[in-house]
Amino acid sequence: MIHEITVEELLELQRKGEAAFIDVRSPSEFQESTIPDSVNIPIFTDEERAEIGTLYKQVSVDAAKDRGLEIVSAKLPSFVRSISGTEHRRKVVFCWRGGMRSRTSATLASLMGLQMYKLNGGFRAYRKWVVETLESFGELPPCYVINGYTGTGKTELLQRLEKLGYPVLNFEEMAQHRGSIFGHIGLAPSNQKSFESALVHQLLRWKEAPYLIMEAESKRVGKAVLPEFVVRGKEQGKALFIEMPVAQRVANIMADYKPEEHKDDCLNSFKHIEKRIHTPVAAEIRQALEQGRYETAVELLLTYYYDSRYQHATDRYENDRVTIQAKDVDDALQQLVKQLPPPPGRYQ
Template sequence: MFQDIAIEDLSALRQAGSLVTIDVRSPSEYADASIPGSLNIPLFNDEERAEIGTIYKQVSVQAAKERGLEIVSAKLPAFIKTFAQIPGKRAVFCWRGGMRSKTSATVLDLMGIRTYRLEGGYRAYRQWVVSRLEQMELTPPAFVLHGNTGTGKTAILRKLHEHSYPVLDIERLAGHRGSIFGNIGLKSHNQKTFDALMSDELDRLEHAPYFLMEAESKRVGKIVMPDRLVAKKEEGKHIWLELPLEARVTHLLEDYQPWEHQEECLQSFRLIKARIHTPIAAEIEWALQHEEYRMAIELLLVYYYDQRYAHSDTSYDMDNRTVIKAGSVEEAVTEIQQLLGGVSNA
């Protein structure tokens, strides 16, 4: 008989890398949010799930079960073959740990494929994640990167991560860069996905000597950071990055590639157009329309983003900070590495 597994035990096995989680819900449920890294092997597709739900409501529970059995029976050979190809330990889950995961685990067990079933399903996992983030204890000190738009804070974090520095990349978890242009070229995550990824990051950083993060606002795109992480950021050790305007413009061009997203850039700009002095706003719009992207970005930095950042800058303790002046992202990475060299055991 298959074995039920509690969320805490499943989390420990996932953290050790010794368990594959399999979401047997429909593709649309999986696309909305799932346990990070899970495979989707649906027992029913979206249309079949909708059909069974209609029968359940309009006819009877028994009729819905019988129709579900008809659908599943035709799929069993392929379903079992797919599971058999997955190496190592496996755990299946559905929405509430109900019929879909029970059916999957039972059939697999009958074919000699041992599988765990997550108690309470995805709903229990989601509740566990929310509770965990509300009570999160992130003990390592935070080094927080500040800097005007275009100083490459996210790029710097990712280069440091490549060199095995402990990094918490909020923008990666959110699928958003945090500005009005922040989702251009990216697939934004919803709050459920962000929270799940954040929970996994807590496991990874738990025993780190420190971690690095960007000075994001509480809201990044449509997601909201946990209150305790915001507090951790505010009490952290702050690093102010300064790069020349030309280097910042070049970095933003490389990051956003506006020539691939001209209409999206125009749409995003029009959301803030009224906040910019009218003649300057007209120049920016003209530049975007005529593919003069370097000109548009420079004007946006000088007349919009730098002014906004100067205002927000006043909320931090000016004495508790280190200023790094660099000519490029690469130089900034080197200087931060030298700074962290003295706090490797912080």
């Protein structure tokens, strides 16, 4: 038997951790955006989907259905095994509109004795819910905004605060981007749809929290753009400025970015800002990158580029700010905790 569920029912199952969520769309559709915590078990590959679509448009609906049945029949045993191997007894499948792909998948798996659910309206219905939910948000509660020059470990501090039970919105983690011209290195940046999905779930998770903690990001983080109500909350928040010795900031960046593993990406990214830096210094940075002297390159970039660019952030929060002098990230965390209200507990 196949149970049809709404987006709201899916979210409740997700909140309770009571179901596996299976995106049966093609790999490229899944890669573009999906429901958080879903796994991709495609009923058709990208090439098979394109072939069926061509038959549908250029030949006939029946020809497309026949070819689809032929493809699915050949992969049925492995397809059902893959669904069966996911966690949880309940399995929720979805495609783009909640149509033939998810209905076929749910039917085949249910015939094998699996407890199957199909999302009404598919991913399109979920995406509609994301957009409408973000549009309906009012103002954020009071915000504490962690600020500081590049390399002060702001993202790591957010991660550690969240583990301690503090209500955190980690935009860089959601965007899979560190926010700088080098921010994509070693990561797979999220597009706007994926970012908004992650954001709306975090906002709902902390909807009863009396305050939020976030980083002083710009409006754009990688490929993602923050909603206006989030930008307002950030700009109106209380700024906690982290100051740290340059040598420690260089060490933090080296540990995070691992430039020795991404030499070409580092050089390619540097090209985008090279002309903005005084020519002799830019030449020295390029030479250091080419020769693998990354600590030298990072220190020069901090001194002659990033620190001056981020000075405006200091001025913006001049009226409501606390400066924290820290020797390293551990020290910064201890001092941050003293500036924050007690953690309100974990909201699910």
